[in-house]
Amino acid sequence: MLSAGNQADVLQPENWWADSTLYIAIGLSIFVILFGTRSVDATEKHEGLVAAVAFESIVKLAAFLAVGVFVTYGLFDGYSSIFQQAKDVPELKKIFTLEGEGSYMQITSVLLLSMSAILFLPRQFQVAVVENTHEKHLKKASWLFPLYLFLINFFVVAIPHGRIKGLQEPCAALFKLQTPIEFGAPDGKPVSLLLFLLVPEKATQEHLEILAVIAQLLTNPQTLDQLQNETDPEKVRDLICHWEALQ
Secondary structure, three states: OOOOOOOOOOOOOOOHHHOHHHHHHHHHHHHHHHHOOOOOOOOOOOHHHHHHHHHHHHHHHHHHHHHHHHHHHHHOOOHHHHHHHHHOOHHHHOOOOOOOOOHHHHHHHHHHHHHHHHHOOHHHHHHHHHOOOOOHHHHHHHHHHHHHHHHHHOOOOHHHHOOOOOOOOOEEEEEEEEEEEOOOOOOOOOEEEEEEEEOOOOOHHHHHHHHHHHHHHHOOHHHHHHHHHOOOHHHHHHHHHOHHHHO
16 A cells, blocks of 8 residues: 655765754854853843744745745746636535534634733743833834745645646655654654655545554654664565565
């Protein structure tokens, strides 16, 4: 049921001095030393830290917009094309349809609760009040912050519901990271394996079945250990493709 394609690629370990993450970590350390918190004082303004957060937000916005534009207008013909595809799939059509008398009240309540949660987060108070250096900044934030939220969420609906036409069968690609990253895994351990899955546009049920199999595969300690330690791409592919038969 699960196909990894004709080829698989597993990243091979390199010498530690050739690892780009080392130099990224050094650069971040220097940045924090220069612009971060260097003393503890309740009345001190951390303008450098606020500037770092603002710069990070701009980078994230630019990256997300670039991906959104590529998916929505590069791979597809805009939002209308993606919505039309979603409309043709019964499971997805329900997501975009408000049914029943309480639907509008429910969506309104969720929107109001979400907006309140964003505005009253502790970090919002920290930036808007504690770190604020001038009252006029609040006036600018009153329209700039909602605009930022609108832009960064503009393609949230389009990206996950865009489906590639012409794909005949499911395929997957497995990547093994040189350096594991913290990603809130259920077992509390750093994540070292990334699996990308593509399915035909109308294979919604098959997509869910494959995700269930992947979940079982990655929660099996013995199989997970083999995937993490195996360096031969062909053996990794065979292990994934024939995993169900080995159980």
